[in-house]
Amino acid sequence: MALDLSSRFTSKLHSERVAAQLGVWLGISFTIAFVTGLFSHFMQHPPGWLLWPSRPVNLYRFTQGLHVIGGVATIPLLLAKLWTVYPKLWQWPPFRSMGHAAERGLVALLVAGSLFQVVTGVTNIAYWYVWPFAFTNAHYWTAYILIGALLIHVVNEWAKVKRHALPTRVKLPSEPPADARSRRRFLATVATASGIAALVTVGETYKPLSRLALLAPRSPDKGPQGLPVNRSAAAAGIEVHADYRLTVTGAVGRQLSFTYDDLLNLPQHTVRLPIACVEGWSYDAEWTGVRLKDLMRTAGADRDATLSVESLQKYGAYSVSEVRPPHWHDPLTLLAVKVNGETLHPDHGYPVRLIAPNRPGVMQTKWVTKVTVS
């Protein structure tokens, strides 16, 4: 059996028990990433019947922070798991039967999908686009492949999970104390690595820890007016001319048209709301402007109308966003002209931007010029 390299791995940490315990953590992490990822996807692309609530205000901020920071923290788990089971890669014969070959093929898909998701994820949050495919589409579809392969893998390995990693685990011959110590130390090391990865990034969305966010792609107080932005006015090709108007049109009782000064003379409201980016970072700010609800009442829009908020922007995929009734009825939803008491910086959407609770940042349309009611 000289060919069986898998027996040459002598560390007791390449064990079924370690693999099962890491597997449980990893299964939980991937499930959280899948669910929060779907949540984000369907918030941005809701089917017609789906009305997301506008509250809790910080829900999307929380789920997307969990998706991204949790994803970063999953990397140590994944690498540890792959190290633990690495000897199996070299098992001989490679395939014992058709069933075994299918199982190994599925594991290959699971490993490939896992690595693909974390590699594209961390590269995307660092705005480094090294591949020709669109990140969102590739990451979204690969998630189904990964979760499907994971489900089948969990079924196949369930006996081992039950044996080693559940509170109800069956009695095993007791582990030599030295092995148990080394296993616990290994798992503690993995947990430490996950903890550090989370700790040095989570401050980009959780401000009290922002000073620890040494390796986060964003800092919640760095940017124009001390606030980060995703697309600058220059990148979006924004020009605001003297004849700028905000118009409300479509299925309305009367069409509205405002100059910038008209908007400043309407009743102003100030709300505290987060910008929560799909890339996981977020910040809170005080926004001042006109309630969207008030504008719709003036225009005579139907209560269950859907609004389409359009930007002046020439480039980029997010020039229009849809606002459904739960969001525009919410008194927190504004067409804002000020942030933290100052006139909006062009990069924050001067003259007017949309700001609403529980909504991804890409749907907080900037440089708003038209609201179409339908």
Add this chain to the structure above:
Amino acid sequence: MKWLAYSIGAAAIAYGFYGIASQADKTHPFSWLLWLAGSVAVHDALLAPLVLLAGAVTGLLKESFRTPLRAGLAVAAVTTLATLPTVLAFGRRKDNPSILPLDYPRGLLIVLAVIAATTLIVSVLSRRRARSG
């Protein structure tokens, strides 16, 4: 029950592949496949052997040093890998200084220094314990 789970899993996989194929203009299936297979290849043929090599080299040390050093190296390497695209900061853009605004080499050095210091303390403590115990 088992077959139900298999069917759901297989359906999810099929749906994923269907999605990749049906949005080929966005997903570029060929390069997608290259990245999918490439990440496994890089892990299995490069990353894992490097870890084995590090394991063999540190294996020459005494146990009281070896264990903390391996743990320290693993934590340092994994933290670096997990944040590498940020540290490299190739995604910076002139028009938007709020993207990757920090001094990342400095940040990484601080994180690695903390890991190294912790490793040192733990290895001294474990040596002392080994002597007295």
